[in-house]
Amino acid sequence: MTQSFRGTAHILLMMIEPDFKDGLVPVIVQAADTCEVLMFAHMDREAFELTRSTGLAHYYSRSRQRLWKKGESSGHLQHVREMRIDCDRDCLLLIVDQDVAACHEGYRSCFYRTIDGEVVGRKAFEPGDVYRAK
Amino acid sequence: MTQSFRGTAHILLMMIEPDFKDGLVPVIVQAADTCEVLMFAHMDREAFELTRSTGLAHYYSRSRQRLWKKGESSGHLQHVREMRIDCDRDCLLLIVDQDVAACHEGYRSCFYRTIDGEVVGRKAFEPGDVYRAK
Numbered sequence: 001m002t003q004s005f006r007g008t009a010h011i012l013l014m015m016i017e018p019d020f021k022d023g024l025v026p027v028i029v030q031a032a033d034t035c036e037v038l039m040f041a042h043m044d045r046e047a048f049e050l051t052r053s054t055g056l057a058h059y060y061s062r063s064r065q066r067l068w069k070k071g072e073s074s075g076h077l078q079h080v081r082e083m084r085i086d087c088d089r090d091c092l093l094l095i096v097d098q099d100v101a102a103c104h105e106g107y108r109s110c111f112y113r114t115i116d117g118e119v120v121g122r123k124a125f126e127p128g129d130v131y132r133a134k
Numbered sequence: 135m136t137q138s139f140r141g142t143a144h145i146l147l148m149m150i151e152p153d154f155k156d157g158l159v160p161v162i163v164q165a166a167d168t169c170e171v172l173m174f175a176h177m178d179r180e181a182f183e184l185t186r187s188t189g190l191a192h193y194y195s196r197s198r199q200r201l202w203k204k205g206e207s208s209g210h211l212q213h214v215r216e217m218r219i220d221c222d223r224d225c226l227l228l229i230v231d232q233d234v235a236a237c238h239e240g241y242r243s244c245f246y247r248t249i250d251g252e253v254v255g256r257k258a259f260e261p262g263d264v265y266r267a268k
Contacts (some may be wrong), residue, residue: 012250028162028171035169037162040225052249086244087237091174093245103221110220111227115186117147120218134235 019090020045024060027092029102031109032081038102039110041070043092055080057094074130076100100124104131154179158194161226161235166215167242172236173244175204177226184206189214191228208264210234234258238265 018025024042031038040123043051047067051058057078061068071077076099084093101124103110112121152159158176165172177185178194181201185192191212195202203227205211219226235258239245246255 012161016196016249016251018248018249026160026174029176037164037171037227040160040162040220048159083249084245085247085249086174087239087241087246088244089242092249093171105221107221110222110225111218112221113150115150115152115217115219117150 011128016085016089018043018048018092019088020048024062025090025092027059027094029057029078029094029096029098031098032095033097034108036109037111038078038096038098038108046095048092051080051083051094057096060068070102074100074104076102076130078102106130150219150223151221152177152226154182154224155224158196158226159226161193161228163191163212163228163230163232165232166229167231167234168242170243171245172230172232172242172256174214182226185214185217185228191230204236205233208234210236210253210264212236240264 002065023044025048027041027043029038029041031034041059047058047060055058057070057080058067078096078098080096082095101108103112104127106123106125106127107121108124109121113119125129138258159177159182161175161177163172163175164170175193176196181192181194191204192212193202193204210233212232214228215261216229217226235242237246238261240257240259240261242258243255247253
């Protein structure tokens, strides 16, 4: 593995301001341990600031039109190890320690299928067991 | 490295249709060799179909409002090893062999900085050397 992630301790430099187009910035989420791309979501400023202040990933759900703490239903939190920003400041990359799994369908990653429908991802839980009791 | 990528030879199953919202689908690009997240872009249907048929990544540039073959200026092509789709069919993940570097600023990845401005990415070329002559 040639990619390395650092911990939360780092030199404090000037924060780079994300470009919230129409109030939102897209966010890519990657697992610190396996390097898997886990999911894709969006943050508004409130979600961004809550993520920064708590160390737990928060997003803005466009379908539900509200703030969404990742894992609020499933308990599968994302602990942020590092936040990166791209050259154009219009996309974020979160490197996280993922509790159990990221996908609501029970897979470790939301990208568990190839475009040709072959399942290549790993199932981590049964959605019925996790969401039924809530 | 616990994540594994397969080659282009695979069982032919039913293609999963991406959800092109407003004609576009977001695309995350990851390096097959290092697992680094290299960049974030969008595809329209034409770019998607050209990527599928040529094996080279094509995108739709929202700023230039036109089809864009990755590497058309720099020569730094992306050879697609695998295309994945997420659970909601509204985001693609390309796993690629990246020639030289993905970022127009000369870094291997567009995500070469933390949100606090620390450069953590690797520089692969000087933009002036590559783009000046074009």
